[in-house]
Amino acid sequence: MSKLFYLRTSDDALIAYRLDGPAELPLLVLSNSIGTTLLMWDGQIPALSRHFRVLRYDARGHGASSVPPAPYSLARLGMDVVELLDALGVQRAHFLGLSLGGIVGQWLAVHAPERMERLVLANTSAWLGPARQWDERISEVLQAVDMQGTAATFLGNWFPATWLEGANTQVERFRAMLLATNRHGLAGSFAAVQEADLRPDLASVRLPTLVISGQYDTVTAASHGASIANSIPGARLLTLPAVHLSNVEFPREFEAAVLDFLLAR
Incomplete structure (x- = not known):
């Protein structure tokens, strides 16, 4: 396992x-x-690190990162990436984000395109519904006795029913991540999703972009991925027969598509 480093951001x-x-x-x-740590990419590191220096991080409120007071803005989540690049002395980087990570990627493509090379947006959306539904979700997670119910809901949205029926190593890995997630970090991140509506801005994106969606994704539906791909000029679209965590469910296909896209001349 590679060493863990820490960046202190401009907002401490x-x-x-x-x-x-x-x-x-x-x-x-x-x-x-959302609800995961940088360990969600463990399966991809051997393949990706043969061709790239791979930077993965725990979003604020998650994993080993600190839990600042909620809410978090999408701009702040995007600036965390920019400040990581600044700290490493990197002017431009490729970016691969899944779900909330894909929303952050869209923000970067719109607001900091000079820092991005190629963009992969996986199982994500430009807009995830009316703000009021997020008020309810934020309230529920903050008022719950523990994270058990929240974890069960997330896992049901992330994996095929067959994976949830028996003992599945991958499901248990992600259950552990969810149960260890700070509820205030989760609520803060929900607020960033709540405010996100990138639909009007995507036509301005000029970065080479690959969109990966899951055919059976009930969170960020395949139609959401198609909409993003249709909005960004020249974007490619790949739909895998996956639910939400397509990199976990179909790792080889996911990695092959990402590498084919990022290494293309």
Whole structure:
């Protein structure tokens, strides 16, 4: 396991991050789904780090990063990435984000395109519904006795029913991440999703973009991925027969698509 480093951001949060792969290779940033840590990418590191210096980090409120008071703005989540690049002395990087990480990637493509090379947006959306539904979700997670119910809901949205029926190592890995997630960090991140509506801005994006969606995703539906791909000029779309965590459910297909796209001349 690579060493854990920490960045102190301009607003005094601590962001935990790891680096894998030779330092001389181009940088690829990995950004996580809400409710997970940088460990969600463990399966991809061997393949990706052969071609890239891989930077993965725990979003604020998650994992080994600090839990600043909620709410978190989408702009602040995006600036955490920019400040990580600044700290590493990297002017431009490739970016791969899944779910909330994909929303952050869209924000970066719109507001900091000069820092991005190629963009992969996986199982994500430009808009996830009316603000009032998020008020209810934020209230529920803050008032719950523990994270058991929240974890069960997330896992039901993330994996095929067959994976949930028996003992599944991957499901248990993600259950542990969810149960260890600070509820205030989760609520703060929900607020960033609540405010996000990138639909009007995507037509301005000029970065080479690959969109990956899950055919059976009930969170960020395949139609959401198609809408993003249709909105960004020249974007490619790949739909895998997955639910939400397509990198976990179909790792080889996911990695092959990402590498084919990022390494293309």
